[in-house]
Amino acid sequence: MSVGDTISWDDLRLFLDVARLGGLSAATSTTGLSAATLGRRVTALEQQIGEPLFIRRQTGYQLTPAGEELLARAEDVEAAMRALTRWRDGSVGEQIVRISAGTWTSAFLAQHIGELWHVDDNIRIEFATAYQKLDIGRRAADIGVRSERPLDPNLAGRQIGRVAHALYSGLNLINGIAAGLFVGVTGEAANVASARWLMAHHGDRISVRGNDVQSVRELVAAGAGLGVFPCFAGDSDARLVRVAMPITELETEQWLVTHHEDRHRPEVRLVADRIAALMREHGPLFRGERRRPPS
Incomplete structure (x- = not known):
């Protein structure tokens, strides 16, 4: 890297997301950029540094020694x-709280x-939704809702509930649903x-796939086939009907x-306490105990 080159903070932030999430596609959800754009930015940063920062694999991006440094x-x-x-935001009376959770949560x-944030709190809320967990230990988020107790000594956790999963169909027994x-x-x-559970138990009968859970829900609601959803999501959707008891091996804890x-x-x-109170209030829904009767 030449003496006159300056690494921008924007490029470093993109690098951090790719490094923490292990690849370009995972980092698209946190950066708002396409995988192609992220790839070009990472390559340009490597050229600026003068060394490769990642080993590109089909399973993701692995840091090189230069990348680790x-x-x-x-x-x-x-x-x-x-x-x-924080100093700047404190001067105008606002703080940022970034919440990391999975898609459904x-x-x-x-x-x-409205139960988590009020205008007069002088707080700004950011949601960071990703399939892979953002690293709270490295402060990629301030609060995370997780399915297991944190083991990192830098993290503090409190259990706030349990989450059940079950099989759901659309209201109309048509198309893939009718065919099982x-x-x-x-x-x-x-x-x-x-x-993974669905693939292991019914992989030979999967006829349609979606690359995100929202698409899968729309497909199930439209009659493409049966699907697995957390009960708090499935039981809250009037277009879906639970067709079996919750799946025991998919029940998880819920940690803040x-x-x-x-x-x-x-x-x-403040925000963590409100999330904990909200989850406890809706505990029966998350545990699959508030089953909505079929229409």
């Missing part, structure tokens, strides 16, 4: 930028935003436990996770 330095810059942002929280077929998942979403040092920040604690 840049990651550590970029995290130092990130911490400094966060401190600067993020949608549920968004539907109940299933709707599967492809792409990143195929790595979630429910998608924060950074050990950040959990006492007033804005983080």
Whole structure:
């Protein structure tokens, strides 16, 4: 890298997301950029550094030694930028709280935003929805809703409930549903436990697939086949009908996770407490105990 070259913070932020999430496609959800654009930006950064930062594999991006070193330095810059942002936001009375959760949980929280956030809180909320967990230990998010107890010593967690999953069909017994077929998942979403369970138990009867859970729900509702959803999502959709008891092996715990040092920040604690209260209030729905009767 020549003396006159300056690495931009924007490029470092993109690098951090790709490094933490392990690939371009995963980072599209957090950066808002296409995988092609991210690829070009990463390649340009490598040319600027003068060394490859990633080993490209079909399964994802793995950091090279130079990438590991840049990651550590970029995290130092990130911490400094966060401190600067908090100082700036504090001067105008607003703090940012970034919430990381899976697709269904993020949608549920968004539907109940009025119970989590008020205009007069002087807080700004950001939702970071991703199939892969954002690294709270490295402060990629302030609050995470997770399916297991955090083991990282930098993280603090409290269990706030349990989540059940079950098989659902659309209201009309047509097309793939009438034939006893299933709707599967492809792409990143195929790595979630429910998608793996469906593949293991009914893989030979999957006739249609979608590459995100929202598409899968639309396909099931339209009659393409049966699908697996968390009960809080399936039972809340008037177009879906639960066709069997919850799947025991897919039941998970629900944990609220924060950074050990950040959990006492007033804005983080306020939002975390509200999320915990919301989840406990709707605990029966998440546990699959509020089954909506068929229309």
